[in-house]
Amino acid sequence: MANIDLRDIEKYFGENYVVRKLNLQIRDSEFVVLLGPSGCGKTTTLRAIAGLEEIDSGDILIDGKAVQSLRPADRDIAFVFQFFALYPHLSAYDNIAFPLRASGQDRAMIDARVRKVARAIGIEQLLNRKPSALSGGDMQRVAIGRAMVRRPKAMLMDEPIGALDAKLRESMRIELKRLHIENRSTTIYVTHDQVEAMSLADRIAVMNEGVLQQVGTPTEVYRHPKNLFVAQFIGSPVMNVLPGRVHAEGGRMKLFLADAAEGFGFAGPLPPPSAGADDGLIIGVRPEAVQVARDERAGYIPIEAHLIEPLGAYDIVDLKLGSQFLRARTASGFVVGPGETVWAHVEESQTHFFSSRSGSALDARGN
Amino acid sequence: MAHVRLEGISKAFGGEAAVSDLDLDIEDGQFFVLLGPTGAGKTTTLRLIAGLERPDSGAVYIDHQNVNRWSPAQRDVALVLQQFSLYPRYTVRENLEFPLKSPARRLARSTIADRVARAAAIVRVEHLMDRKTDRLSGGEMQRVSIGRAIVRQPRIFLMDEPLSNLDAKLREALRAELKDLKIKLGATFLFVTHDQIEAMSMADRIAVLHAGRIAQVGTPYEMYNEPSDVFVAGFVGTPTMNLLKAEIRDGIAVATDGRFQFKLDGGARERFGGANGPLTVGIRAEDIRIGPHEAIEAIAHGVENQGVEKIVTLRINDCLLRATVPAAHPIAIEERIRFSFVEERLHGFDAKTGLNLRPKQQ
Numbered sequence: 001m002a003n004i005d006l007r008d009i010e011k012y013f014g015e016n017y018v019v020r021k022l023n024l025q026i027r028d029s030e031f032v033v034l035l036g037p038s039g040c041g042k043t044t045t046l047r048a049i050a051g052l053e054e055i056d057s058g059d060i061l062i063d064g065k066a067v068q069s070l071r072p073a074d075r076d077i078a079f080v081f082q083f084f085a086l087y088p089h090l091s092a093y094d095n096i097a098f099p100l101r102a103s104g105q106d107r108a109m110i111d112a113r114v115r116k117v118a119r120a121i122g123i124e125q126l127l128n129r130k131p132s133a134l135s136g137g138d139m140q141r142v143a144i145g146r147a148m149v150r151r152p153k154a155m156l157m158d159e160p161i162g163a164l165d166a167k168l169r170e171s172m173r174i175e176l177k178r179l180h181i182e183n184r185s186t187t188i189y190v191t192h193d194q195v196e197a198m199s200l201a202d203r204i205a206v207m208n209e210g211v212l213q214q215v216g217t218p219t220e221v222y223r224h225p226k227n228l229f230v231a232q233f234i235g236s237p238v239m240n241v242l243p244g245r246v247h248a249e250g251g252r253m254k255l256f257l258a259d260a261a262e263g264f265g266f267a268g269p270l271p272p273p274s275a276g277a278d279d280g281l282i283i284g285v286r287p288e289a290v291q292v293a294r295d296e297r298a299g300y301i302p303i304e305a306h307l308i309e310p311l312g313a314y315d316i317v318d319l320k321l322g323s324q325f326l327r328a329r330t331a332s333g334f335v336v337g338p339g340e341t342v343w344a345h346v347e348e349s350q351t352h353f354f355s356s357r358s359g360s361a362l363d364a365r366g367n
Numbered sequence: 368m369a370h371v372r373l374e375g376i377s378k379a380f381g382g383e384a385a386v387s388d389l390d391l392d393i394e395d396g397q398f399f400v401l402l403g404p405t406g407a408g409k410t411t412t413l414r415l416i417a418g419l420e421r422p423d424s425g426a427v428y429i430d431h432q433n434v435n436r437w438s439p440a441q442r443d444v445a446l447v448l449q450q451f452s453l454y455p456r457y458t459v460r461e462n463l464e465f466p467l468k469s470p471a472r473r474l475a476r477s478t479i480a481d482r483v484a485r486a487a488a489i490v491r492v493e494h495l496m497d498r499k500t501d502r503l504s505g506g507e508m509q510r511v512s513i514g515r516a517i518v519r520q521p522r523i524f525l526m527d528e529p530l531s532n533l534d535a536k537l538r539e540a541l542r543a544e545l546k547d548l549k550i551k552l553g554a555t556f557l558f559v560t561h562d563q564i565e566a567m568s569m570a571d572r573i574a575v576l577h578a579g580r581i582a583q584v585g586t587p588y589e590m591y592n593e594p595s596d597v598f599v600a601g602f603v604g605t606p607t608m609n610l611l612k613a614e615i616r617d618g619i620a621v622a623t624d625g626r627f628q629f630k631l632d633g634g635a636r637e638r639f640g641g642a643n644g645p646l647t648v649g650i651r652a653e654d655i656r657i658g659p660h661e662a663i664e665a666i667a668h669g670v671e672n673q674g675v676e677k678i679v680t681l682r683i684n685d686c687l688l689r690a691t692v693p694a695a696h697p698i699a700i701e702e703r704i705r706f707s708f709v710e711e712r713l714h715g716f717d718a719k720t721g722l723n724l725r726p727k728q729q
Contacts, residue, residue: 165404166605166607167601170606170607170689171687173669173671174668174669174671175669177671177700178669194535195673198671198672198673198674199671199672199678218672219672219694222672232536233536234674235674235675236539237539238535238536238540286674286675288675306547307543307547307550309543309546309567309568309569310567310568310587310588310591311564311568312587312603312605313591313652313691316568318543325543329675332588333588
């Protein structure tokens with residue numbers, strides 16, 4: 001219910017930029033996640049939108065109106081912090097109902113809204129308790145409920161479930177997403193956890209060192225990372241990144257990784273030299289795009305397996321490429337032990353090329 | 368290199384039991400992981416082995432010698448903690464030399480230099496030797512901490528959540544490095560963590576601790592595929608194993624909250640110990656099939672993109688189940704979908720005790 005438009009936002013401390021020339025348009029009822037490591041400027045950006053932090057230059061527009069000089073209270077935005085302060089003398093129910101009562105809504109309607117939100121986030125049975133009788137996780141859920149019940153124009157959340165345990169985080173992710181679909185409040189959500197970003201976002205804005213790296217749907221940032229930073233920040237296990245070169249051998253293209261003696265047969269398109277490929281290539285391949293077979297196949301090369309990490313549903317196997325490793329995702333128990341030789345290939349449509357100088361993705365498909 | 372055995376160890380703090388009647392056998396050269404939630408007794412166990420705590424009862428054996436009365440120094444173990452304990456004003460080299468310069472060791476200069484050089488190479492900090500440790504990144508500091516443990520050539524490496532303060536990418540890299548280190552040194556490692564991925568990826572054997580007691584000891588494969596009780600089943604693996612209340616009547620299973628029937632394969636009767644009546648059924652997300660012709664109808668309650676795959680939360684009446692589907696599979700929230708269980712992958716647990724109903728193999 002609000003468009004938020006960030007134009008050339010800058011913020012610095014002395015000589016150091018916290019946020020640099022940030023341009024981002026968040027559409028009405030969109031769920032955008034600001035994702036990045038600590039110190040990347042994501043929280044500063046969020047606090048600037050809320051009005052809790054001043055910016056040094058640029059414009060923040062909400063529904064086309066510049067708000068950077070408005071007080072936080074005049075922006076009709078709800079904010080959920082990682083650690084939220086509840087009213088200690090009020091029950092969970094009254095904490096959640098508080099913003100509705102403050103705006104003078106009728107009793108039955110307040111009751112219905114409070115119970116609906118409480119059911120969605122799984123705290124119905126806790127509504128009569130005071131915050132002092134709640135666990136940390138439950139308090140945080142009450143805080144989220146209190147922000148959601150208002151159905152504000154925009155919701156800003158700063159790692160709201162970061163302090164919860166893994167199991168609760170899993171279920172809270174789903175419920176936050178469902179509440180968003182129902183309320184349609186424009187939501188900006190800050191996290192350093194790429195799993196959270198991938199599962200919640202309509203679009204992810206990846207930040208590093210104050211600079212926006214890429215904005216796209218979860219599928220876009222996962223499948224088509226714009227640079228090495230995004231490539232390695234999104235996805236777990238981390239994308240393999242190795243120096244590489246392409247060689248024509250008898251009319252066939254071969255892709256050599258690291259200092260391996262043999263190259264993978266490669267038919268797919270390659271980035272043209274004009275794209276910067278002659279600066280040196282870095283090849284990126286996700287572990288699931290490394291294909292492993294027990295016997296010889298065309299285009300595959302024999303590689304010795306080193307460590308095997310059994311992760312339950314699948315294994316991650318380190319394959320020895322000269323002095324470096326290519327990590328492959330295989331079925332559980334596929335490679336029996338270190339020292340075993342397997343045949344491997346990289347899936348061409350999922351092989352990424354980056355310039356070793358700039359770290360930017362080189363488009364191999366000419367578009 | 369050493370063999371470690373705990374026999375009937377109990378330890379309480381202020382009347383509150385931290386560990387109770389703990390038996391543990393860590394073989395020479397093993398990478399052994401103690402896994403459990405906060406407060407399970409992992410760190411206490413580690414400190415008991417290090418000699419930083421004395422047990423109220425029971426005995427600690429290192430290489431078959433009772434070491435209950437030995438000081439930490441006599442036990443000759445190296446401790447690596449979550450908080451890096453380096454000397455900030457010293458260089459990396461000085462930090463690595465420090466444990467060897469103790470007068471008690473009386474080591475020759477050349478021996479010290481040699482050991483420091485070798486440890487630096489193993490943890491890949493050779494290029495940082497002359498840098499002060501307060502100028503290092505978190506990953507580099509933790510590598511130096513591990514290096515400082517290596518130079519001592521201890522009998523056992525004890526590590527308490529050494530990777531917890533690092534970012535995800537670095538954690539992944541150091542996981543592999545530690546496992547590699549164990550192979551290179553052939554030393555005994557005891558590693559404490561609350562992170563099941565760390566445990567699964569590094570351990571030769573895992574002991575899951577729950578409320579001061581051992582819930583299960585086994586290989587990562589056993590933990591994942593043959594959990595001994597609902598606690599282990601729910602603690603090991605992401606997404607968490609689905610656990611649902613069910614009832615078996617005349618060979619037909621009915622989910623209590625879901626109010627749907629599901630088939631059991633021929634082996635289930637045996638795996639469930641012939642259970643009839645209420646039980647808890649466990650099924651992992653990847654063992655649920657999704658497709659238009661599957662037996663049971665559900666609503667897509669949530670859909671999470673995880674890049675390589677999607678996790679779909681299925682809702683059947685009051686029951687939520689998580690299932691893995693390929694990333695390309697289009698599913699919208701509130702859409703109707705059909706599913707079934709891979710029957711031979713169903714686990715059965717006692718409704719009261721939570722123990723796996725599978726008969727113990729002899």
